[in-house]
């Protein structure tokens with residue numbers, strides 16, 4: 185039976201970095217052999233371009249909006265028909281919109297939660313029946329250090345990533361006796377198109393402190409595959425974010441809100 189990897193959000197950024205690593209022939213302990221890599225995103229031109237650049241016959245493109253029932257059912261039908269083992273599921277597609285809630289378009293919260301939370305949960309549910317295997321299978325969910333604390337000016341995004349962290353931890357525990365592991369990845373800023381999209385094109389670069397702590401997508405993807413291969417439940421990526429994680433567990437939220445307010449002033 186063929187063993188596949190599914191990567192959502194593979195048309196750019198971190199998802200594309202995962203694809204490049206898996207396609208590059210590098211072996212990752214605990215990940216196992218992959219016969220096909222199914223890459224999912226809305227921009228088929230980008231997926232096709234990356235596939236032809238990598239010239240890897242194992243790559244299959246799926247143009248799908250995973251927030252839409254038809255996008256999810258298109259994937260579901262192929263899974264049902266071909267019945268592969270999903271050896272690796274990487275839920276990477278995600279979006280965020282910066283700004284005060286009062287100033288944003290009204291459906292911004294729905295757009296954020298539908299992709300970052302609902303689609304992630306639905307796709308996981310779709311794949312789980314295909315993940316039972318003699319060899320351990322892996323789920324990687326891309327969270328964010330934004331999920332550690334409420335974030336004024338990025339409220340829906342931070343809340344959506346808090347969901348990813350909580351959901352993934354609970355799922356990992358539910359699957360404890362199965363040979364399926366769930367690894368939540370929590371990076372801080374990563375140099376991708378994300379920032380430009382989040383600010384409606386106003387800034388493509390991170391500014392202030394974020395500029396100095398921003399991470400490379402390829403290095404993050406490599407660290408994530410290593411963590412998943414070991415069955416780790418969580419990877420908080422880079423020292424700065426580990427420090428933030430620890431502080432978020434030790435200090436009251438009001439302390440962080442105070443500093444956020446001061447910085448905004």
Ligand SMILES: NC(=O)c1ccc[n+]([C@@H]2O[C@H](COP(=O)([O-])OP(=O)(O)OC[C@H]3O[C@@H](n4cnc5c(N)ncnc54)[C@H](OP(=O)(O)O)[C@@H]3O)[C@@H](O)[C@H]2O)c1
Pocket residue numbers: 192193194195196197198199224225226227228230248249250251276277278279280299326327328329370371372373374375376377378379381
């Ligand atoms: N970059 C950062 O600073 C950062 C930090 C922490 C966590 N993250 C998380 O990392 C993940 C990847 O983000 P990134 O930085 O790589 O940003 P990115 O380059 O903007 O990638 C986002 C990906 O999601 C896909 N996508 C968006 N809407 C979709 C939909 N409705 N259906 C299917 N695919 C969709 C996009 O493809 P199409 O547009 O072609 O559909 C794209 O491939 C996200 O979950 C993000 O929250 C990013």
